[in-house]
Amino acid sequence: MLTPYTAGEQLKDKRYIKLNTNENPYPPSPRLKDLFGAFDESVLKFYPAPDAGVLREQIALCEGVGKENVFCGNGSDEVLFLSFAAFFDGTRPVCFADITYTFYEVYAKFFGVTANVVPLNGDFTVNLSEMAERDCAGYFIANPNAPTGVGIPLNEMERFIASVPEKIVIADEAYMDFYGESCVPLTKKYENLLVVKTFSKSYSLAGIRCGYAVGNAALVRGLFNMKDCMNSYPVDAVCEAVCVQALLDREYHEKTVALVVSERERLRRELLALGFTVPESKANFLFAGRAPVSAREIYLRLKEEGVLVRFWDKPLISDFCRITVGTREETDVLLKKLKKILT
């Protein structure tokens, strides 16, 4: 029996402050208003470009790589799924951390690939030296990691990638824009590295479903081959146009990323002051727990109060909540409610 991934709650019964699915609190680039206003709906009668070529060219420009080094899909989840299909044939295990994005385990079960799971260190850092030793065909490493938010510095990632040349390293950088230590430049040097990114987080485009991978051209061809076994046109015409506009507005992207990062730091200081354990986060969320009130109770009482955060009733992480960084106003409301719960 396959165990599907469980996404965060999307409740509609009342108006919540949604700090549970790591969405960006700011809207996407205002350029999209012009795009939609002028959109020629008649183009939708045609299939979109099967290779999402215009978008891939724009991503290549932004990432400083060639178009042949970029692959796009229906959300980074689909890109991760296709990476699994392309690079893990089931003869050797896949390796990832015990506390990380839960979709890796779901994919392993889907494809019947054994999971070689490595526990995080006590301080929530990823145990790369242990991972390097494990028998596997390759790795999925979320950097920054979810749900902890802990980041791996670029030099540590490079040392790791260089130490496992015969294994593929899939660096899932969904939250990387809030950190700034992307492995993308290493894709030119290491043929065993694939970096996966998304428009859902820093570009405020979770609603449009687009993710991409950057890697050497042979890996990218492997992804295209797998896509063409599944769905010829995963990136629709509107999605492609929207993401191109989002990339072109770099100033807005930088500005909103900076706002989220500064609010993250403020929220962390406040949570520490309230007695939470909060690992230093490099993402747009904080992993907060070990407080005088249990994580489950905090989650339930915040929900009653109209604030959604994420809680997992699972070993190792059931004493923590994952809290998405919202706007300044949302943080203020959250902190007020938390103080009430803790006193």
Place this chain on the structure above:
Amino acid sequence: MLTPYTAGEQLKDKRYIKLNTNENPYPPSPRLKDLFGAFDESVLKFYPAPDAGVLREQIALCEGVGKENVFCGNGSDEVLFLSFAAFFDGTRPVCFADITYTFYEVYAKFFGVTANVVPLNGDFTVNLSEMAERDCAGYFIANPNAPTGVGIPLNEMERFIASVPEKIVIADEAYMDFYGESCVPLTKKYENLLVVKTFSKSYSLAGIRCGYAVGNAALVRGLFNMKDCMNSYPVDAVCEAVCVQALLDREYHEKTVALVVSERERLRRELLALGFTVPESKANFLFAGRAPVSAREIYLRLKEEGVLVRFWDKPLISDFCRITVGTREETDVLLKKLKKILT
């Protein structure tokens, strides 16, 4: 080695009359202009509904079924892929016709499921009585069939479905709106029937990537379970809104379908008069061949002349071209070029 699906050419080197990928010659509903003009881009910061609930409700209304009987995905290709994953575990073969949508064979290879392939009858009809005898876990039946355009009447489909109660029948009705013999009403009576449809053809929305399945609630739950092993949110927020508007404009849908059907009949008469063999088509394309000039030459010379049609250099079908039904003006140009080639 997996063999990917090969989509029709999407050439950009000059302006072609595109009659090669079965797109609709008419634009989608004019209501979309208002939708895009008023679209609130700020909603895109949120994930779309993981169950595409609003769209599923509208589809349910149009199809006369319950919301729990509807599943939506990123194009009907993704829905077919998920159906394969959900209902074929590899212990028994999958059965389909030798001449049909080539993605079924691609999926069979992807999932390592043996294909039990049944030749079409000499008149291009699907040999359902032979299929019923074959050992398999279930069937993929394109109705109308591609690339032949030949349709299976509802009563024949019902007899077949009733005769194989322990096997799943996936009726791929991508082109059904041009025929009008949909099996959807049978989903209430037969638990082994799943009907797959698309917005790409009759709704002129190939660019938006949305398809759906209709079946009993247990089958639909199976598809949801498989989706959640792959990608939580395959239908993006814009896609959902666009398809809802397309469904609401039933008058426009009926009008453009009628235009395509009448043009199809005219084009068929003309092709027959030119000496082509053309099976009666119930889709938005015609399968035309066995003319005094070879299909390959017709394809190449039409391409030179700026008209794209589909040609496969494959056994059984290499003597035919598949020609999408265009507008009246496009048909006139096509016929003029064909006459030139044939004389």
